Amino acid sequence: MNELWESLLHLRADVTLTIGLVLAIAATIHILLHKREVASAVGWIGLVWFAPILGAISYLMFGVNRVRRRARQLRPQDSDSATRSPAPAPDAEADLDALKRGNGRIAGRKLLPGTQVQAYQNGDQAYPAMLQAIVEAKVSIGLSSYIFQDDRWGGRFIAALADAQARGVTVRVLIDGVGGGWLRSPAYHRLRESGITADRFMHSTLPWRMPFINLRSHKKVLLLDGTTGFTGGMNIADDNVMAARTRQPVQDLHFRIDGPVVTQLAETFAEDWAFVTDETLEGDTWLPPIPARDGPLARVIDSGPDEDLEKIEFAVLQAVACARASIAVMTPYFLPDQRLITALALAAMRGVTVELLVPQKSNHSLVDWATKANIGPLLTDGVRIWQSPPPFHHSKLMVVDHEWCLIGSCNWDIRSFRLNFELCMEVYDPDLASRLSELMQHARGPELTQADLDARPFPKALRDAGARLMLPYL
Template sequence: MDFSLAASALLESRPLLVGAIHLVMAGAVTVHALLTKREVPAAIGWIGLAWLAPVLGCILYVGFGVNRVKRRARRLKGPVRSHDSVSGDDAPPHDSLDRLRAAVGRITGRELAPGKVAAILDCGDEAYPEMLAAIERAKIHVRLCSYIFRADKVGVQFINALAGAHHRGVKTRVLIDGFGGGFLRSPAYHRLRSHGVPVSRFLHSTLPWKMPFLDLRLHKKCLVVDGESAFVGGLNIGDENVIARRPAAPVRDTHFWLEGPIIRQIEQEFDDDWLFATGEQPIPPGPAHQAIPSRTSPTRAIVAGPDQEDDQLVLIFLSAINLARGSIRIATPYFLPPEQLITALQLAALRGVKVDILLPGRPNHRLVAWAAQTHIRPLLEVGCRVWRSPPPFDHSKLMTVDGEWSLIGSPNMDMRSLRLNFELAVELYDPELAGRLAEIIDARRIQPITLDDIDGRRFIVKLRDAAARLAMPYI
């Protein structure tokens, strides 16, 4: 009888117990969101979910709303860089380009370095032979980082080249994203390990309590050889990037071969990522007294990721757009920028800057393409021009301002690249390069997007596109 009464009391008290747990958990989420979420809609959304979806909302917040990467980064990389001036010159900048140099220097905490683009490489057709040749002639060390690394024909070529370098005594390190490189299976990773090549999968784990790291990705693509050559851009490693082989889903891309002291900055960022991913000390840096190639320009490596206190890429894009006086050209495969970048582009057009944005004519992710439609109309209304490129899908990421400043590398102009991904970009103050990139972008502007195109969509299509935009932070 006593046991029966105790069980009955427990059953009657269970709703109260669940309610108490819900109050504690939802209250904790509320306090954490209020103290850590800078964006009001994000804070409101998470707090509302925690209170309206008992227990489940709190579990989702712990999984996807808490940024653990910043704490881990501070532990492994040390304190974040200061935004103090990186030069001792207190004189005010003379023109917009000087102001941009000063702004990016303060944002990144990094000096400019001499560098040059030795070659602009079109797709894997031009880039892969140069990259493989650089690995094969390596004498000291090779650092390779890729978001996607397939074990297809192209991937096997890279695996064999990296294994060959490792076996002849070249210090070789390879980083592959834990999601883009294959979450459940990563054949390239396992093949490299079977050859003894030091390789790591970035933020990868199949353990349930580490599953939230699925949403944070190493999106960088870089190869650094002997501290003398670096290859950066948007090019992953896979057969789809070799157009001449006529793959089923071809991808056009643009990659860059860099030379000069700027390579040391790229090396440092790879080394930080290696320490971050493995906890192991990186290999020694490249030669201390590297020869400076002729005709260099001021250049700077820019990194961004969820381990930073500020959204550095957003600040840099805003600085470049706001300081533009003549022209802005942007080529991006995914166009889902935050509202402040849309506003900055609108204001640039209103003050007479020619703004051209190039998007793929044939997208590879329908949801992203649908969501992007909602950002185009406000730009067209103020005079920005938005274009579609010819097929195949164009994965290039390019930006120029006023024919003098260029930004190249891995970032897309979307919320994922700006807030969630670990990205690598390079800025160059080189009018010749900016002119060449402008020619590439202009040559691909074959189909303008008009207000009639946007307004002529059926109601159900407009509704679909507006709904897709809600997933912006995660697609």
């Protein structure tokens, strides 16, 4: 009798365990596919696996939105498409004064006139122009890069910087402590061996002496004599040169900046250098006066975890809110949080043409998977999403109302918006906006549609939803 009772108890335990496992798996699948808020999804998944039966019942009772489902059942079949139809476009001639004021408060800097911007595609165009500017520098050179490889083109930069220092130019080079190589940084060591003053941003080979390994300097800045600057998304590596035919080529855009706004570029480089080395860069060597002149307005917006707010993210949200006619975005990684997704969707709802360009395949598969799980609401609300075909496009651009442009180092993901030290520049220039829009049009490949997402096999849709849970860390 005792043996029979023990067998029944074991059977009951096995059945309970099996039921709990099935419920936990079923609830997890439903959460991954239907919960938009990452924090909420992670919390519910944790509960259903900590207490499978109770957690699954709790999710069924309190976590599933039956009101929305019931509303869809009651809604006439043609009403959904009617509510999603584009609204009449607002007056596209409305100026961007509100954006100028708002971003002034966010950035804490003035808009400066007289800005000239020259765009370069890939290292094929950018590197020769940058090297020539280094050759022509007479007083000072400041260079900051996330990645600096000691390869063919990286060696050319090192040689050019060494030659500049030999002729009396003051040279300072800042390389990120992880992006430039954590354990080994050949370019950094070659710079030092060449007698160039160089340092690494928040670096230590000992992990316990590097508590901020997740906070990186993603900025790309080259300054010549404090009067000419280069910035954008391009690192220094052979991969950026299409003619080099490397195994993993990276397309990108970089920009030469002339005008009074270069002083703001120089100030940000000086701040970063002082942060790392405690050396102050000042005076006419680094911050010479630049005569005022007429021309397009521009302002530097830098951001980092040491700031009191996410300046670049807030500036982007401000631009989306102020848009009256169009928003065009190109980014290598698109993983913003829900508030920026909502802002773009609301812009599309009010009649703004919203277009997004992302790579067909980036250099991080996990990011690609998470992106597909993150963009559904945008497609539903009228945002058009285009894919740039290989080679991988690393450019970061935003154009609003055919006038406002944002260029720089910041990706559209939480890492860039909140963890990295980033630098962007806003420019109010219809001519530049036209050039950037043309570049984005040229980079377009196939359009990504809701039908494409719906056609994914169930295992891939589940994989993508799981990858999205890592959104805050990708």
